[in-house]
Amino acid sequence: MSAFAAGMGIGRAAATELVERLEDLELVRRSHAAADRRVVVVTLSPDAEREARTILQRRRRDLERTLDRFPDVPPEIFAEFVSTLVERLREE
Numbered sequence: 001m002s003a004f005a006a007g008m009g010i011g012r013a014a015a016t017e018l019v020e021r022l023e024d025l026e027l028v029r030r031s032h033a034a035a036d037r038r039v040v041v042v043t044l045s046p047d048a049e050r051e052a053r054t055i056l057q058r059r060r061r062d063l064e065r066t067l068d069r070f071p072d073v074p075p076e077i078f079a080e081f082v083s084t085l086v087e088r089l090r091e092e
Helices: 002-008 012-024 046-068 075-091
Strands: 028-032 040-044
Touching (some): 002 012, 012 028, 040 046
Antiparallel strands (some): 028 040
């Protein structure tokens, strides 16, 4: 749960509440790690996983179409631009 909270940029209490809501909607499942029962493992439900894959495929296609419009931009320059953009967005 701590890793989830950190990845989402929220506190543990907010992460727990979010996971509870997602669990109520049957989008995620909670279980305990076999090696350490204190560790809570959150996984997508099969339906949520299918939907996530569909969304990611659609976004990947959209990104590829967008990148095809800029064939003359060297990949390293584009990567630097995207990295800078993400960094600035995080700052805000």
